[in-house]
Amino acid sequence: MNIYIYIEGAGDEDDIELLPRQRQGFRSGIISGKETTTGLRPGFRKFFQKLYDMAGENIHIFLVMCGSRGDAYEDFKTALESQPEAFNVLLIDAESPVNSTVTPWEHLRNRTEDHPWILDAVDFEDEQCHLMVQTMEAWFIADIDALREFYGKKFKEDKIQRGIKQLQNVEKVSKATLKVWLNAATRQTEKGKYHKTRHAPKLLELLDVDKVRKASPYCDRFFTTLTAKMGVSTNNPDER
Template identity: 30%
Template sequence: MRVKIYIEGGGDSAYLDERFREGWTAFFERAGLDNRMPRPVRGKGRTQTFDLYRTPVRNRRPDELPLLLVDSESLPAQECSPWQHLKARPEDNWDKPEGAGDDDAFLMICCMETWFIADRVALQRFFGQHWRENGIPKWETLEAISKEQVLKALNSASVVDPVDTRRVHPRSSCLPRSILQRSRKGARPQQSY
């Protein structure tokens, strides 16, 4: 049986597609699936991922199992299956495709930024002196934290006081633009603003 898992996320280039597949393949290997390796399929956007997934479900081959993996976007209700959650979310309102199994959909954490919080050392390294560790609570279970809480905590921990920044770095008005440009290119922001 060949398993293909249609995963939300990824970028808009062949390079990012390759990195996406490499990352998920390494994740599955570390999870002990190396001899039953699912093939990760980058879905890009959420709806695109669902649409990509529905095609092989509709044209099901007996030797292939398509699976769906998307962000939960919001905390699922207790005892709620992934398909029930995806149907209940007004932004999705997805019906389980005919031919899909009850266990063929999987949910990730509410938002990918939660993964950043899981690696506080990397955040400290990336933001340097502009990082406030105490801005993020010591949450026991990151999977139970809402998207709003995650984004608020990251904002609190990484916000730079503009008055202090301008005093030290008069050209600091270009800092946010520079960080955005460099993050799109995958480069680390410079400390010399």
């Protein structure tokens, strides 16, 4: 069984090779070898290590960084046609609060900011769409220890800690607020203010996945879905 995860975010030349079809003008704009454009795939690979460990020899997981959210969706749709025997998954930022009464697909279709590219997402399985709520940075504040380890002694976590205590859920923190909190916490550190392309890959590698799953229900949903899918494949040869 093959599992392909199409992720919103910066990639590199290896990701271009994994795309189900090579679109003209890879929109993530990655230039191989430049520090400021390091792809996110190694970070996600480390963060998803437990899934790889569970997969064993008979299940193969492929992570594909696709650039923009629209590109990720188009690559996911193409994969459904070009490799229907695989389990194809879309993983993108929610970008806004998610109502627990709607499915991830419905959430995306309800966002006028994502029109018109998402409007045809009507016949796909719910288990194939997963959200980083509200953005990937919510996973970072779920593990303050990882942030502290990466940024060092001058990391100021007070604003983040107060905010989490007030909201009681990292998934309620808006994209704009996450940026304010991370900028304030990291401004005086030796690594400088939080920078997504320079800092996020390493932060993903440092995260304690159990802490993030506990704090982020949608992250837990992702791991639970893939764990269940791999369990079915392992126990039933017809599902491979």
